[in-house]
Amino acid sequence: MEETDMAVVVSSEQNEVAKFKKLKLNIEKHRRRMVKEDLAAKFKDADNPFRLAFVCAMWMTGFDVPSLSTIYLDKPMKNHTLMQTIARANRVYGEKTSALIVDYVNIFRNLQKALAIYGTGSGGGVNPGDTPIKPKSELVKELAKVIAETEEFCREKGIDVDLIIQADKLLKIALISDAVEAILVNDESKKRFLSLTAVVKNLFKAILPDADANKYYEKYALFNTLADKIRSETGAVDISEVLVKVQQLLDESIAAEGFLVREPKKSKLLDLSKINFEALRKKFDRARKHTQIAEMRAAIEAKLHAMLRLNRTRTDYVDRFQRLIDEYNSGAINIEMFYEQLLAFIKALSEEDQRGIVEGLSEEELALFDLLKKPKLAKKEMEQVKLASKKLLDILKREKLVLDWRKRQQTRADVQYTIETMLDEMLPKTYTPDVYKEKCTVAYQHVYDSYYGAGKSVYAEAA
Secondary structure, eight states: OHHHHHHHHHHHHHHHHHHHHHHHHHHHHHHHHHHHSOHHHHHHOTTSSOOOOOOSSSTTSSOOOTTOOEEEEOSOOOHHHHHHHHHTTOOOBTTBOOOEEEESSOOHHHHHHHHHHHTSSTTTOOOTTOOSOOOHHHHHHHHHHHHHHHHHHHHHTTOOHHHHHHSOHHHHHHHHHHHHHHHTTSHHHHHHHHHHHHHHHHHHHHHTTOGGGGGGHHHHHHHHHHHHHHHHHTTTOOOHHHHHHHHHHHHOOOOTTOOOOOOOOOOOOOOGGGOOHHHHHHHHHHSOHHHHHHHHHHHHHHHHHHHHHHOGGGHHHHHHHHHHHHHHHHTSSOHHHHHHHHHHHHHHHHHHHTHHHHHTOOHHHHHHHHHHOOSSOOHHHHHHHHHHHHHHHHHIIIIIOOTTGGGOHHHHHHHHHHHHHHHHHHSOTTSOHHHHHHHHHHHHHHHHHHEEETTEEHHHHHO
């Protein structure tokens, strides 16, 4: 019996020894792998699952990781070592506007001394007493203050924040649309609200995941929703999905893991050829007028941007549009007059959009033609310039605008020589040497800016 018991004990000890040896082998295996791995590169990669590192030295100074959001300090530091360690988290990255520092050793007073040495004076940009680090309790107070300011702004516009938050789903959507209408009364009002909500958003994210954020979440979410809807109205996008998601956003509960960040939708260009102006007028008469004005402005701005990118000579349309907006914001014209002037502007823009068809030129031929022509040309001379535009563009695209032509001096020179030679032969004789030289310069600059080579260009992208 004793021999049997002894055998069992020995077997148990042997198993423990074997397990210990196996553990040591695994530890050594992982140690060797870590030595070989580029842990620094992995930690700098925001998409890598390597998220937490215990640092003794080396990585505390001069180790730049823009995505780093949290630092835990558990040993005394001072002066430049402290400043550089804290600076590891002080990097702009995506929507990151702040970082969290968890201090276990009461290092805050050393920071004040370090700032006095390295942060103030002519080069530091920090005044005595200022600090880039604030306790979260102060940020919570700042958040409460700016939320109160935003609520006051809303009250001045006739917007009841609490009523919107407490309303049921259908009423909430209608009240949010009414709030957007009230905010979009002019550009100054819109900018003020977006500025306030940007501060609210930054402070709210800065105090996460602190539980104090919970009591501000509903108002933060509402302001953020209003701001998103305003941006969608003034950003030339389809807002139907925004309305559907309003209730979902307001009902989301705060969570330490963060919030959904939705990708912005691509802008939809205004199709000028399909506008029914009478239908637009009827819609305007019964719609939220400031909101519809914002939608039209956004659509026009997107269309103008696209048209200007294809043809730089259209800058006068941009100037004209800006004058309209300035008149409206100054109160020189009311909303009905502004709407009628926008309709007239759209008609003029439509004519410009179709001008290439009238001239018998493609969009890219028209752009070059507009650059090459000069005022007071006879009809025959106009046709010469059109022909020069077509032939020059054809030769350049078929033979000269090769892959990466802009990167090599030889191919750039060849393109420039081709432009100068063909324009010298084809432009009307009424072009003086100075005008000819000017046209060669603007034509080359246009080709350089618009054509990347091997079939790639702003026109190919637009198509």
